[in-house]
Every structure is written in C-alpha cells, then in structure tokens.
Amino acid sequence: MPANDATDDEHRAFVAWICQRLLQLHVEAVFTSEAYGAGFAGFLSREFAQEAVSHPGVVHCLVDQRRTTYPVRGTDVREDPARWRAWVDPLVHADLVRRVCILGGESSGKTTLAGALARTLGAALVPEYGRAYWEQTGQDLSLHELEVVARTQVAHEIQAAQSTPPCLVCDTSPLSTLIYALLDHGRPPRALVALSRRRYDLIVLCRPDIAFQQDGTRRDASWRAAQHEMTRALLRRRRLPFLEVSGSVDERVAQVVEKLT
Numbered sequence: 509m510p511a512n513d514a515t516d517d518e519h520r521a522f523v524a525w526i527c528q529r530l531l532q533l534h535v536e537a538v539f540t541s542e543a544y545g546a547g548f549a550g551f552l553s554r555e556f557a558q559e560a561v562s563h564p565g566v567v568h569c570l571v572d573q574r575r576t577t578y579p580v581r582g583t584d585v586r587e588d589p590a591r592w593r594a595w596v597d598p599l600v601h602a603d604l605v606r607r608v609c610i611l612g613g614e615s616s617g618k619t620t621l622a623g624a625l626a627r628t629l630g631a632a633l634v635p636e637y638g639r640a641y642w643e644q645t646g647q648d649l650s651l652h653e654l655e656v657v658a659r660t661q662v663a664h665e666i667q668a669a670q671s672t673p674p675c676l677v678c679d680t681s682p683l684s685t686l687i688y689a690l691l692d693h694g695r696p697p698r699a700l701v702a703l704s705r706r707r708y709d710l711i712v713l714c715r716p717d718i719a720f721q722q723d724g725t726r727r728d729a730s731w732r733a734a735q736h737e738m739t740r741a742l743l744r745r746r747r748l749p750f751l752e753v754s755g756s757v758d759e760r761v762a763q764v765v766e767k768l769t
Contacts, residue, residue, distance in 0.1 A: 512586070517551065524556070528556070534556040535552065539569045540570065540571065541572050541575065541581075549567060580595045589672075599666070603669075606674070607665065607669075607675065608677050608709060609710070611711060611750075615732055618680065619636065619639075621712070621760050621764075622677050624757050629768075631674055632668045632677070635664075637661045638654075638657040638680065638688075649692075654685050654697075655685075655699050655703075659703065681708065682703035685700060686700055686703075710751065710767060711751070714760070715736070740752070
C-alpha cells in the first residue's frame with residue numbers, strides 16, 4: 509500500500525490495481541464528498557481504457573460536500589481516531605490507532621520499557637505472545653509455530669486497538685519473530701516475511717547496554733548481540749526509520765516520549 513503522504517496518483521494507481529487485479533472488475537462510478545473526486549474518476553477512466561477499450565468511463569458522484577448529513581471527514585478521523593470512533597468500522601479504527609513497537613534482543617529491557625511507556629502514555633499494552641507460547645511448550649519453535657506466533661501477535665494488536673486507546677505500545681512485532689526464524693532455521697516462510705513488514709508509527713530498538721540477566725529461559729549475551737545486530741541491519745535494509753534507545757528505564761521512556769512529541 510502507498511504511504512499516507514504518497515502522491516494522489518500513487519493512491520489512485522493503487523485503487524486501479526485493486527479493481528483490475530484483485531477484484532477483476534472496472535467500476536463505473538466513484539462517490540466522494542471531496543473536490544478531488546473528479547480527478548480520481550478521470551484517472552480510473554484512463555487506466556481502465558487501457559484494458560477495456562469499450563469501458564464507458566468512470567463518473568464522479570459528489571455526495572454531501574458540505575457535510576450536513578454526515579458531519580465527518582476522513583482527515584478528521586485520521587487526526588483523532590478516538591473522537592470519531594462511532595463513525596468508522598472497528599477494524600478500520602484499529603488500523604488508525606497509533607502504534608509504537610518495541611524491539612530488542614533477549615534481556616535488553618524491551619518488556620520493561622514497553623510497560624513503563626504504556627503507563628506514561630496511558631496507552632494499551634500488547635504483551636509479547638511468543639514468550640507466553642514458548643513458556644507453554646518449553647522448546648525451540650518450528651517455522652510453522654513461529655508463523656502462528658506472528659499471526660497471533662498481530663491479532664492481539666488489532667483486538668487491543670478496538671478498545672479506543674490513545675495508542676498501543678507493542679512489546680515486540682512479527683519482525684522479532686522473523687529474526688528467530690532466521691537465526692534458528694536459516695530461512696523464514698513467505699507468510700512470516702510478509703507479516704514482518706507490518707507498519708508502526710514508531711519503531712524503538714533497545715540497545716543491549718544493560719547487564720544480561722539469565723532467568724532460565726534465555727540463551728546468552730552473544731545471542732542477544734546477534735539478535736540486536738540482525739534487527740538493526742534488517743531495519744536499515746528495509747529503510748525503516750527507528751529510534752535506538754539506551755540508558756535507564758526512565759531515560760529510555762524520555763527518549764521515546766521526546767520522539768513522539
């Protein structure tokens with residue numbers, strides 16, 4: 509999907525692609541409450557004409573432009589999802605809630621930071637499902653199990669976002685699960701790679717600058733270092749901006765809050 513700040517034509521081309529490739533149809537009308545609707549309809553008309561010469565073209569139907577019947581705009585919803593909660597579907601609302609993702613190797617302070625940050629922001633905390641699942645099984649996870657863990661982590665995020673929190677603090681993401689797949693198995697399943705590309709408003713990477721604590725479930729400091737380096741390298745390769753935090757819990761929280769404000 510194109511980013512929110514992508515050009516109009518990038519968004520229009522994406523809609524055309526959905527219609528032609530996924531839905532395999534050519535629409536004949538678009539309904540909007542915006543002046544851009546005419547240009548949108550014209551773009552689709554040109555795109556569809558390349559595949560179906562006989563297509564009649566797409567017309568624009570302007571509906572309630574002054575918002576007298578439905579006093580809400582998409583821009584308003586994106587800027588303050590909680591205020592306009594009643595106007596959107598729960599799944600759409602869940603996708604609009606701001607999400608902060610905390611990444612890091614074992615014993616890097618990730619879970620501690622996630623809890624402290626959620627309390628500071630008054631946000632909903634999404635715990636790390638993979639840890640709970642591993643504690644139940646007590647053994648290294650297969651590729652299939654890692655994929656299940658990633659899917660469940662995302663499902664928990666979506667469920668938490670539907671309760672109208674100001675934002676979510678996610679203790680890990682499918683990207684961390686991908687790192688385990690790479691380090692333990694050497695190759696990840698396609699579905700896990702796709703899940704690992706889930707977007708977050710802010711990605712926070714915890715630097716392993718605190719003493720490694722063995723709680724009976726972790727590996728060792730060298731493993732933690734490998735996790736950290738692979739995570740950082742993957743974020744950079746994907747050109748994903750991230751904030752690398754260090755120091756005490758309070759210092760890390762302050763660094764994240766400063767970035768968010």
